[in-house]
Amino acid sequence: MSQSTSAVTFPQEKLTRRGLLGGLGMVAGLVGGSTVFRYAAYAQSRAAIEPIQPFRFVHLTDTQLGYVGDANRSVLGSLQLALEAIGALSPAPDFMLVTGDLTQGTPSDRERKNRLVFFQQTLEAVKIPFYTVPGEHDALMDRGKVYQTVMGDLRYGFLHKGVQFIGLDNVSQGFFLGKDQLAWFNGQIEKMDVTRPLILFCHAPLYNVFAPWNWYTFDGNILRAMLSRFRRVTVLYGHVHQIIAHTTQNIRHYAGLPTAWPLPEPGPLVELKPWPQGATHPYLGLGLRVVDVLASGDLKLTNLLLSEVSHVSALE
Amino acid sequence: MSVHWSKWGFLLWSSCIWLTISPGAAVAASSFPLRHRVVPKPVPRVRTEPSIAAGAALYVRGCLSCHGPRGNGEGFWSLPTGGQAPRLDQLDGSAWTPSAVSAVIRQGGGLMPSWGKVLTPGQIQSLAMYVESLNQRVAPVPKTETPEPKSTRELWHRSH
Numbered sequence: 016m017s018q019s020t021s022a023v024t025f026p027q028e029k030l031t032r033r034g035l036l037g038g039l040g041m042v043a044g045l046v047g048g049s050t051v052f053r054y055a056a057y058a059q060s061r062a063a064i065e066p067i068q069p070f071r072f073v074h075l076t077d078t079q080l081g082y083v084g085d086a087n088r089s090v091l092g093s094l095q096l097a098l099e100a101i102g103a104l105s106p107a108p109d110f111m112l113v114t115g116d117l118t119q120g121t122p123s124d125r126e127r128k129n130r131l132v133f134f135q136q137t138l139e140a141v142k143i144p145f146y147t148v149p150g151e152h153d154a155l156m157d158r159g160k161v162y163q164t165v166m167g168d169l170r171y172g173f174l175h176k177g178v179q180f181i182g183l184d185n186v187s188q189g190f191f192l193g194k195d196q197l198a199w200f201n202g203q204i205e206k207m208d209v210t211r212p213l214i215l216f217c218h219a220p221l222y223n224v225f226a227p228w229n230w231y232t233f234d235g236n237i238l239r240a241m242l243s244r245f246r247r248v249t250v251l252y253g254h255v256h257q258i259i260a261h262t263t264q265n266i267r268h269y270a271g272l273p274t275a276w277p278l279p280e281p282g283p284l285v286e287l288k289p290w291p292q293g294a295t296h297p298y299l300g301l302g303l304r305v306v307d308v309l310a311s312g313d314l315k316l317t318n319l320l321l322s323e324v325s326h327v328s329a330l331e
Numbered sequence: 332m333s334v335h336w337s338k339w340g341f342l343l344w345s346s347c348i349w350l351t352i353s354p355g356a357a358v359a360a361s362s363f364p365l366r367h368r369v370v371p372k373p374v375p376r377v378r379t380e381p382s383i384a385a386g387a388a389l390y391v392r393g394c395l396s397c398h399g400p401r402g403n404g405e406g407f408w409s410l411p412t413g414g415q416a417p418r419l420d421q422l423d424g425s426a427w428t429p430s431a432v433s434a435v436i437r438q439g440g441g442l443m444p445s446w447g448k449v450l451t452p453g454q455i456q457s458l459a460m461y462v463e464s465l466n467q468r469v470a471p472v473p474k475t476e477t478p479e480p481k482s483t484r485e486l487w488h489r490s491h
Contacts, residue, residue: 190444226395
C-alpha cells in the first residue's frame with residue numbers, strides 16, 4: 016500500500032523543483048522559439064518579395080501590316096482603330112505587348128524591313144512603350160535576321176512593378192523553341208522567385224491547340240515542365256486569330272484577338288483560310304486585350320472588340 | 332526513485348524541445364522556395380532504333396501541316412509567302428538519297444525549319460525513312476511475274 020501511495024505521490028514531490036524549471040523552459044521555448052522563427056521568416060519574405068504595384072498593359076497581336084487581300088481590306092485602318100482605343104483608355108496602359116505577326120510575310124528582305132519599320136513608326140506615334148516578339152510572317156523566311164535589326168532581340172525578359180515578363184521566340188526557326196532557347200530560358204527562371212507572377216508572351220501557343228494548322232509548339236512540353244514549380248504563370252499568345260483560354264497544370268494560356276482577320280475554330284482537317292471581310296460587320300472578331308495587374312498579382316483580362324469601339328466612336 | 336524521475340524528466344524535456352522546434356521549423360520550411368523540396372521525377376531512358384513508325388508519328392506532328400498527309404504538298408496550312416511546300420512523293424531517288432533528305436530535315440532552308448535544333452539524330456533518321464516511304468518513285472515494286480499460259484499439249488502430257 017505504501018509502495019503504491021509513494022508511487023503516486025512521487026512525481027508531485029519532485030516536480031515542485033525540477034518540473035517547474037522544465038515547465039518554464041517549455042513555455043519560454045515555445046513562445047520564444049516560434050516567435051524568433053516567425054520573425055525571421057517574415058523578415059526574409061519582406062526582403063525577397065517586392066510588393067506588386069497595380070498597373071495596366073495591353074495585349075495586341077497579328078496586325079499583319081502589308082497584307083493586301085479580301086480578308087481585311089485595310090489592316091492599317093484596323094490597327095489604327097485599335098491604337099485609338101488604347102490611347103483613350105483610362106487609366107492609361109504602361110505598355111503594349113505585341114505577340115507576333117506584326118507584318119504580313121514576304122520573300123523580299125527589303126520589303127520585310129520596310130514593313131517592320133512602318134509597324135514600329137505606327138506604334139511609336141501612340142507614345143506608349145511597346146514590346147514585341149516575332150511571328151512566323153516576320154521571321155521564318157530569314158530566321159529572324161531582319162527582325163533583329165529593326166525590332167531587337169528575338170527573346171528577352173524584363174521586370175515591371177514586381178511582375179516578371181519573358182518574351183519567347185517559337186517561330187523563327189520553325190514552330191519550336193529549340194535546345195538553345197530552352198537552355199537560356201532555364202537560366203532565366205533559375206534566378207526568379209517562384210511566388211511572383213510570371214507572364215510569358217510568344218506568338219504560337221505553348222501547348223498543342225491544333226498541329227495540322229501549326230497551332231502548337233513542338234517542344235512546348237519541355238518548357239512547361241520547367242515551370243512546374245512556379246505558382247502563377249500566364250501565357251499570352253497570338254497566331255490563332257481568336258480568343259482561346261486553356262489551362263495546363265499550373266499555367267494559364269490566353270490567345271488574343273487579332274487586328275487583321277479572324278480564323279475559324281480548329282477541328283476540321285481542311286486547309287486553313289480566312290473568309291472575306293464582310294461589308295456589314297467589317298470588324299467581326301477583331302480586337303485587343305486590356306490586362307489589369309492587381310496588387311494581389313492576379314490578372315483581370317478585358318477583351319475589347321473593334322466593332323464595339325467603332326460603334327462607340329460613331330455614337331460620339 | 333531518481334531513476335523514475337530521470338525517465339519522466341527526459342520525456343518532458345524532449346517533448347519541450349520538440350514542441351519548441353517544430354512550429355518554428357515548419358514556418359522556416361514554408362518560407363523557403365518550393366524548388367528546394369521538389370525532387371524531379373526520374374525519366375526512364377529508353378533506347379529506340381530509328382523506324383518508319385517513329386518517323387510517321389513525327390511527320391504527323393511536324394510535317395503534315397505543310398507537306399500534306401500524303402506528302403504531295405497539299406497541306407492544311409498556307410505558307411507565309413503563299414504557295415505550297417514541296418512534294419515529297421515525287422522525289423528523284425538518285426538525287427534525294429536518305430542522307431540528303433536527313434541533311435535537309437536537319438539544316439532546313441527557306442521556309443523549311445531547321446529540325447536539327449529540336450530533334451535527335453535518331454528522330455531525323457526515322458523521319459527520313461518515313462519520307463522515303465512516301466516517295467512513289469522509289470517505292471519498291473513487288474516482283475511478281477504473270478506465268479505464261481501453258482500449251483494445251485503440255486497440260487495434256489502433264490495430266491497423263
